[in-house]
Amino acid sequence: MSSELFKVNNKIALITGGSRGLGLDMAEGLLLAGASKIYISSRKASACDESVKYLSDLAKKHNLRCEAIAIPADLGSRAGCEALAKEFVKREQKLDILIANAGATWGADFDSHPDEAIGKVLDLNVRGVFSTIQLFAPFLRKAGTSEDPSRVLITGSIAGIRAVSSGGTYGYLASKAAVHHLGRSLASELGPENITVNILAPGFFPSKMSNGVLSVIGKELTETNPRRRLGVKQDIIGTTVFLCSPAGNYINGVVLPIDGGASVSKL
Numbered sequence: 568m569s570s571e572l573f574k575v576n577n578k579i580a581l582i583t584g585g586s587r588g589l590g591l592d593m594a595e596g597l598l599l600a601g602a603s604k605i606y607i608s609s610r611k612a613s614a615c616d617e618s619v620k621y622l623s624d625l626a627k628k629h630n631l632r633c634e635a636i637a638i639p640a641d642l643g644s645r646a647g648c649e650a651l652a653k654e655f656v657k658r659e660q661k662l663d664i665l666i667a668n669a670g671a672t673w674g675a676d677f678d679s680h681p682d683e684a685i686g687k688v689l690d691l692n693v694r695g696v697f698s699t700i701q702l703f704a705p706f707l708r709k710a711g712t713s714e715d716p717s718r719v720l721i722t723g724s725i726a727g728i729r730a731v732s733s734g735g736t737y738g739y740l741a742s743k744a745a746v747h748h749l750g751r752s753l754a755s756e757l758g759p760e761n762i763t764v765n766i767l768a769p770g771f772f773p774s775k776m777s778n779g780v781l782s783v784i785g786k787e788l789t790e791t792n793p794r795r796r797l798g799v800k801q802d803i804i805g806t807t808v809f810l811c812s813p814a815g816n817y818i819n820g821v822v823l824p825i826d827g828g829a830s831v832s833k834l
């Protein structure tokens with residue numbers, strides 16, 4: 568067995584929503600697995616810079632040659648997605664790994680749920696994901712070969728699989744079901760072009776986005792989870808590295824729950 572099976576040596580990766588939370592965890596995993604460059608994007612330039620510093624320090628600590636680069640952009644609009652691609656092309660001609668992870672949520676009662684909140688969530692979580700993949704496809708096509716396809720990971724959610732415990736996040740759960748389906752469709756379409764597309768469906772992981780919900784029902788979610796815990800950094804890193812490394816070469820079009828079995832159990 569090759570020692571490279573779970574490595575991403577010399578790969579260039581771009582992670583949207585990489586400034587914190589799951590996106591930053593994924594960046595860390597790819598860095599430790601041998602990536603040569605990691606592009607981080609989110610709206611706030613200062614947050615991107617902080618994550619770049621964190622990753623650069625980590626590379627130094629582990630004696631790894633990995634460059635982290637920030638490209639801030641608002642991916643809730645087509646113009647923002649185009650701005651990201653425009654900055655990227657100034658530096659790179661190809662991209663090995665694209666992680667479309669930026670996402671947002673909104674929770675409110677059904678009767679008072681603001682229409683504009685639904686639109687905003689769908690714009691980022693669905694349109695933004697589609698636009699990012701579409702705009703970066705030319706770079707992914709250049710990097711992928713039949714022996715080693717370039718990889719797209721979409722961060723979906725357990726909320727796109729089961730609709731209980733939604734906490735009034737109507738736009739969010741619809742958006743995640745939508746990107747699961749979008750990802751499967753793109754896997755079939757882009758596979759022949761040496762690009763695989765897979766979808767991660769995390770359960771609950773502590774993060775800025777989920778901490779509000781977790782402060783209310785975190786204990787219940789932990790106790791009812793078949794593994795009796797929430798997700799941790801290693802869970803997301805392990806699946807990301809697996810899917811982006813030679814070990815994940817033949818996996819295409821899966822929606823992979825990372826949830827301890829919550830999606831197949833009763834709450």
Ligand SMILES: NC(=O)c1ccc[n+]([C@@H]2O[C@H](COP(=O)([O-])OP(=O)(O)OC[C@H]3O[C@@H](n4cnc5c(N)ncnc54)[C@H](OP(=O)(O)O)[C@@H]3O)[C@@H](O)[C@H]2O)c1
Nearest residue numbers: 584586588589609610611642669670724771772774776777
């Ligand atoms: N945590 C969980 O339990 C969980 C479970 C299932 C799925 N997920 C999914 O995992 C992904 C990451 O979530 P997280 O939990 O890590 O949340 P988080 O800590 O809130 O991170 C969200 C990231 O997206 C960026 N972002 C937000 N709006 C953006 C916009 N308009 N344009 C560009 N970037 C934007 C944020 O940075 P800025 O604020 O600087 O833009 C941040 O980097 C999301 O797609 C989420 O739906 C999370």
